[in-house]
Amino acid sequence: MRLATWNVNSLKARLPRVEEWLGYAHPDVLCLQETKMADDAFPQLTFEALGYEGAHYGEGRWNGVAILSRVGLTDVRTGFGDLDDPYEGDARVLAARCGPLEAVSVYVPNGREVGTEFYDRKLAWLERLREWLDAEFSADSPLVVAGDFNVAPDDRDVWDPAAFDGATHVTEAERAALSALERWGLDDTFRRLYDDDGLYSYWDYRRGDFHQHRGMRIDLVYATRPAAEAARFATIDRNARKGKQPSDHAPVIVDFDL
DNA sequence: ATGGTAGCGCTGCTA
Numbered sequence: 390m391r392l393a394t395w396n397v398n399s400l401k402a403r404l405p406r407v408e409e410w411l412g413y414a415h416p417d418v419l420c421l422q423e424t425k426m427a428d429d430a431f432p433q434l435t436f437e438a439l440g441y442e443g444a445h446y447g448e449g450r451w452n453g454v455a456i457l458s459r460v461g462l463t464d465v466r467t468g469f470g471d472l473d474d475p476y477e478g479d480a481r482v483l484a485a486r487c488g489p490l491e492a493v494s495v496y497v498p499n500g501r502e503v504g505t506e507f508y509d510r511k512l513a514w515l516e517r518l519r520e521w522l523d524a525e526f527s528a529d530s531p532l533v534v535a536g537d538f539n540v541a542p543d544d545r546d547v548w549d550p551a552a553f554d555g556a557t558h559v560t561e562a563e564r565a566a567l568s569a570l571e572r573w574g575l576d577d578t579f580r581r582l583y584d585d586d587g588l589y590s591y592w593d594y595r596r597g598d599f600h601q602h603r604g605m606r607i608d609l610v611y612a613t614r615p616a617a618e619a620a621r622f623a624t625i626d627r628n629a630r631k632g633k634q635p636s637d638h639a640p641v642i643v644d645f646d647l
Numbered sequence: 648a649t650g651g652t653a654g655c656g657c658t659g660c661t662a
Contacts, residue, residue, distance in 0.1 A: 398654070398662085399653090423654095426649090593651080
C-alpha cells in the first residue's frame with residue numbers, strides 16, 4: 390500500500406503534472422491539498438481514466454482537499470462534522486475509507502503572523518482536529534492523517550531555525566499542537582524511518598529557495614500505531630518540484646506493508 | 648532592496 394500527500398497549489402494549474410506523476414509514482418492513495426477549485430470542477434473522469442476513484446471537497450478559489458484511490462473509496466466525510474470549525478467556510482478536511490485504512494487529507498491553516506487572530510485560529514483548528522479524530526476514529530485502528538500541516542515538527546525540519554525566529558510554523562505552541570496529536574496516537578511516519586535533517590517538502594517560489602536548499606518539512610504523513618508499524622519506506626519526490634510549472638510543495642510518499 | 652514568485656481572476660489577497 391503506497392500512500393502519498395501533495396499540496397498541488399491549484400489542481401487546475403497542476404493537472405498535467407499530477408497525471409504524469411501518477412503514471413510513474415503509482416500510489417494507491419493520494420491525498421491532495423490546495424486544489425483551489427469547486428467540487429463541480431474536479432476532473433473526476435481524468436482520474437477514472439487512470440484507474441482512480443476520487444473524492445473532492447472545495448469551495449472555489451482557495452483551499453480545497455481531495456483523495457484519490459485505486460483500492461476503494463467509501464465513507465466519504467467532509468469537515469469536522471458537528472464540531473465548530475475555527476475556519477468555518479474553508480474546505481480543509483476530507484476523510485474516506487481506502488482499502489485497509491482510513492485516510493484523511495488535511496490542509497492546516499497557514500496562520501499568517503504570530504499574534505494575529507489567524508494564528509490563534511490556526512492553533513484552535515489543530516485542537517479541533519484532535520477532538521474530531523478522537524470522536525470519529527480509534528487510535529487502535531489503521532488511520533492515516535496526511536497533508537500540509539503548516540508546522541515544521543522540529544528544528545531539523547527547517548533550513549535555518551534562526552531565520553524563523555518569531556515566525557509561524559516553528560513556534561512552541563504550534564509544535565505542542567502536533568505533540569498533542571502524537572499523544573492521541575499519531576506517529577510521524579517519515580521521522581520514524583529517517584533521522585536526517587535537510588529533508589524538505591516545501592520551498593517558497595521566491596528568491597530561488599528550492600535551488601538554495603531553503604526549505605521546510607511541513608507535509609506530514611501521520612499514522613496510528615497499527616499503520617505506522619507497517620511503514621517500510623518513505624521518500625520526498627523532489628523531482629516533482631523541478632521543471633516547468635511545479636507546485637511549491639513536493640509529494641511525500643510512504644509505503645506500508647498493509 | 649522591508650524585497651521575491653505563483654495562482655486566482657481582474658483587484659488585491661493568499662501563501
